[in-house]
Amino acid sequence: MIPLDYTIEESADGLFVVKVGKDLAGYVSEDAEHPGLWVLEDAGGHLMGRHHDREAGASFLAIWFAAGDQDWS
Numbered sequence: 001m002i003p004l005d006y007t008i009e010e011s012a013d014g015l016f017v018v019k020v021g022k023d024l025a026g027y028v029s030e031d032a033e034h035p036g037l038w039v040l041e042d043a044g045g046h047l048m049g050r051h052h053d054r055e056a057g058a059s060f061l062a063i064w065f066a067a068g069d070q071d072w073s
Contacts, residue, residue: 006062025065
């Protein structure tokens with residue numbers, strides 16, 4: 001498996017932007033209703049889930065984004 005090159009950049013008000021290369025993969029933010037969890041959203045702002053670890057959540061978004069770019073035929 002090839003390691004995925006992604007970054008997490010802090011934006012405004014606790015929002016973290018996840019990028020694969022220069023492409024936006026999604027966002028990670030603290031869950032105001034469930035302390036200790038992180039909300040995961042794709043680049044379109046759709047809820048992808050919640051995770052207890054910010055880094056693992058960002059990794060999930062990056063992998064999901066990269067999988068969408070694959071030609072599975």
